[in-house]
Amino acid sequence: MAEQEYDYDLFVIGAGSGGVRASRIAASHGARVAVAEEYRVGGTCVIRGCVPKKLLVYGSHFAEELQDAANYGWTVGDLKFDWPTLRDAVLKDVDRLNAAYTTTLENNKVERFLERAEVTGPHSVRLASGREVTAKYILVAVGAWPVTPSFEGAEHCITSNEVFHLPELPRRVVISGAGYIAMEFAGIFNALGCHVTVVNRSETLLRGYDESLRDRLLQITMARGIEYKFNSPFDKVVKREDGCLEAHLAGKPDPLVCDLILVATGRKPKTPGLGLETAGVELGENGEIKVDDTGKTTCDSIYAVGDVTDRVQLTPVAIREGHAFADRVFGGKETTISYDCIPSAVFSQPPLAGVGLTESQARNAFGSNIKVFSSDFRPMKNIFGHRPERGLYKMIVDAGTDRVLGIHMIGPEAPEILQAAAIAVKAGLTKADFDATVALHPSMAEELVLMR
Numbered sequence: 001m002a003e004q005e006y007d008y009d010l011f012v013i014g015a016g017s018g019g020v021r022a023s024r025i026a027a028s029h030g031a032r033v034a035v036a037e038e039y040r041v042g043g044t045c046v047i048r049g050c051v052p053k054k055l056l057v058y059g060s061h062f063a064e065e066l067q068d069a070a071n072y073g074w075t076v077g078d079l080k081f082d083w084p085t086l087r088d089a090v091l092k093d094v095d096r097l098n099a100a101y102t103t104t105l106e107n108n109k110v111e112r113f114l115e116r117a118e119v120t121g122p123h124s125v126r127l128a129s130g131r132e133v134t135a136k137y138i139l140v141a142v143g144a145w146p147v148t149p150s151f152e153g154a155e156h157c158i159t160s161n162e163v164f165h166l167p168e169l170p171r172r173v174v175i176s177g178a179g180y181i182a183m184e185f186a187g188i189f190n191a192l193g194c195h196v197t198v199v200n201r202s203e204t205l206l207r208g209y210d211e212s213l214r215d216r217l218l219q220i221t222m223a224r225g226i227e228y229k230f231n232s233p234f235d236k237v238v239k240r241e242d243g244c245l246e247a248h249l250a251g252k253p254d255p256l257v258c259d260l261i262l263v264a265t266g267r268k269p270k271t272p273g274l275g276l277e278t279a280g281v282e283l284g285e286n287g288e289i290k291v292d293d294t295g296k297t298t299c300d301s302i303y304a305v306g307d308v309t310d311r312v313q314l315t316p317v318a319i320r321e322g323h324a325f326a327d328r329v330f331g332g333k334e335t336t337i338s339y340d341c342i343p344s345a346v347f348s349q350p351p352l353a354g355v356g357l358t359e360s361q362a363r364n365a366f367g368s369n370i371k372v373f374s375s376d377f378r379p380m381k382n383i384f385g386h387r388p389e390r391g392l393y394k395m396i397v398d399a400g401t402d403r404v405l406g407i408h409m410i411g412p413e414a415p416e417i418l419q420a421a422a423i424a425v426k427a428g429l430t431k432a433d434f435d436a437t438v439a440l441h442p443s444m445a446e447e448l449v450l451m452r
């Protein structure tokens with residue numbers, strides 16, 4: 001088929017973080033672009049991920065601020081919290097962003113199909129309406145989907161897809177998993193006054209983060225009232241006649257009785273039923289699309305970006321991959337993405353953030369040739385608020401070159417502070433560079449330049 005015979009230069013499946021960015025940039029390079037979205041423009045991050053989650057974190061954090069306010073001379077009176085008010089305000093903001101993303105596509109002349117699309121060949125896609133369209137290139141940016149392990153009664157549990165729409169705030173919540181979503185929602189529900197039990201099949205929470213920080217989070221959240229059941233896979237869930245749920249855990253005689261069970265046990269690439277086999281696109285064991293360094297799949301005309309490739313499931317990464325794809329294929333720019341030193345954070349309460357190697361990763365890579373600096377401090381805000389909680393910052397340094405290999409922190413505003421510190425780690429700065437920087441006082445961030 002000659003190039004001009006294609007309906008579009010680019011057809012993007014999925015208008016989420018990666019797909020919207022790729023569509024917009026490809027269109028700005030002059031490509032004729034269309035995008036299909038089966039749910040809502042904006043994707044997981046905007047509609048049911050990062051953004052509404054962060055707003056719930058903000059909303060729930062007032063509990064702590066209001067408690068502390070009396071120490072600062074404020075009389076706040078009777079405290080009341082109304083879940084529907086917060087929920088609806090958050091959902092309204094999601095609508096605003098959904099409209100903003102739609103406008104961006106319109107302004108860039110990207111044609112939108114608000115329906116599901118499936119691949120039918122190397123250059124063709126079928127829409128749910130039955131219409132078949134052709135494109136020189138297809139970009140698969142369909143993201144991932146929550147995984148629910150199969151156990152009896154799993155249909156009574158919810159996932160992060162539903163958690164933003166709860167009709168009422170549950171009194172008792174059981175959360176399955178101890179990763180990002182589990183720890184963030186454990187913090188939100190706990191701050192809003194729900195009784196929270198985190199149930200995990202292993203004894204590790206937040207795998208991949210520095211061990212001492214994870215341990216600190218565990219201690220602080222336990223003191224705040226969150227309960228943990230480790231090494232406890234779900235056996236079954238029973239819905240009682242009174243509407244309550246019983247979570248039966250393997251090897252435990254008594255079930256946990258609760259009002260809501262949130263399953264947060266990971267997300268899997270959303271490739272089932274996508275028709276990728278019709279174009280010879282190979283998948284990996286987890287259903288992820290296999291891509292080369294440029295995002296190209298095993299079919300020359302089909303590319304993939306974001307969570308569907310199951311590399312780093314973070315919004316800024318999907319956005320970079322979408323941008324780089326569009327620049328490379330339609331803008332003639334050779335852009336490569338560096339996956340080194342990607343900063344990340346868990347918006348737990350308190351939050352945790354890290355960049356670069358953890359202490360154990362550094363020991364694996366450098367043996368004993370590393371130095372570990374740490375600051376274990378009680379933030380001024382916590383002292384004044386009569387909170388015993390301590391922050392912990394760690395810096396991992398290559399003893400041979402003095403280069404900072406990683407920074408890891410837990411404490412108030414850790415993600416905000418870490419973003420700036422990540423620039424230094426990415427740039428390869430040394431511990432001496434940190435030491436040479438004058439502290440900004442009084443701040444928590446100053447601990448970064450005071451570790452000796």
Ligand SMILES: Cc1cc2nc3c(=O)[nH]c(=O)nc-3n(C[C@H](O)[C@H](O)[C@H](O)COP(=O)(O)OP(=O)(O)OC[C@H]3O[C@@H](n4cnc5c(N)ncnc54)[C@H](O)[C@@H]3O)c2cc1C
Nearest residue numbers: 014016017018038043044049117142143306307313314315
């Ligand atoms: C609760 C939660 C909190 C999160 N918090 C953070 C955070 O704080 N920071 C962070 O960096 N990341 C966070 N993430 C991860 C982040 O949301 C994802 O990494 C990011 O959205 C991935 O972008 P993507 O473009 O790959 O996919 P998505 O944004 O998921 O977009 C894929 C889109 O494709 C659509 N689609 C799927 N199949 C089809 C089809 N066949 N036809 C048409 N459309 C289709 C979907 O409806 C979706 O809109 C969070 C995720 C969750 C679930």
Ligand SMILES: NC(=O)c1ccc[n+]([C@@H]2O[C@H](COP(=O)([O-])OP(=O)(O)OC[C@H]3O[C@@H](n4cnc5c(N)ncnc54)[C@H](O)[C@@H]3O)[C@@H](O)[C@H]2O)c1
Nearest residue numbers: 149177178179180181182201264265266267313345346347
């Ligand atoms: N702040 C952020 O950046 C942020 C927030 C939320 C989500 N995300 C992204 O979304 C992804 C998905 O989040 P998540 O919390 O669902 O996944 P996760 O990979 O962070 O955690 C999954 C948890 O489920 C447990 N688990 C896995 N399989 C299980 C099984 N069969 N039975 C019982 N437990 C099981 C794991 O031990 C782990 O504790 C994350 O990997 C992350 O990349 C990022």
